[in-house]
Ligand code: SF4
């Protein structure tokens with residue numbers, strides 16, 4: 001008889017509870033995913049109720065407050081707190097986003113925070129992004145050009161405008177980890193973040209390797225596992241449109 005078993009450590013258990021006293025109007029409760037590979041225990045959801053007036057308005061402010069004043073072992077990535085480094089990506093209230101640009105007041109009720117989905121977890125809210133960044137490196141994310149000009153390469157305003165909606169990507173992988181096709185085929189499908197970056201260089205008038213870049217994506221998985229589910233575009237915290245970039249690559253594939 002077939003037996004279905006959940007993987008070891010997959011069941012999330014109730015964790016510890018911390019309740020601060022304060023102004024009832026500004027009290028907010030956070031349920032935060034905790035997991036530490038070193039203690040051998042299952043993951044747990046810790047509950048922290050804090051006065052948001054003491055922390056600051058953003059989800060990242062609340063996490064920093066909890067780490068600095070309640071539990072210094074809480075682990076997450078962050079750097080810029082301005083939505084430009086991409087390191088604080090996590091799932092907040094069911095949506096992949098940047099904790100530093102997500103306003104606590106935009107969420108009603110208790111706030112549930114988990115790591116980006118379908119990635120190995122290093123600790124607490126830190127996902128293992130090595131595979132995703134290796135895939136990013138595979139598309140050669142730099143301008144390739146055989147000429148060696150004596151001065152900078154110029155672009156017309158129209159050529160430069162083609163990069164808008166692409167250069168703003170902060171490589172947070174919110175889109176990639178929200179994509180069901182990526183969950184199923186992440187070994188061979190590159191995912192929306194890396195494909196948006198691939199198109200960013202395909203669309204760059206200074207790059208002369210368009211044909212080679214398209215050829216490198218010409219297999220059943222790297223590009224064509226995108227089924228236009230659109231989770232990527234719906235979740236992107238920078239309001240970019242990876243699905244459109246992928247569609248543009250597919251169109252160029254047909255025309256080449
Ligand atoms: S396209 Fe958006 S969601 Fe995807 S990596 Fe770039 S900024 Fe993040």
Ligand code: FES
Nearest residue numbers: 081085086088100
């Ligand atoms: S801390 Fe840099 S994007 Fe959030």
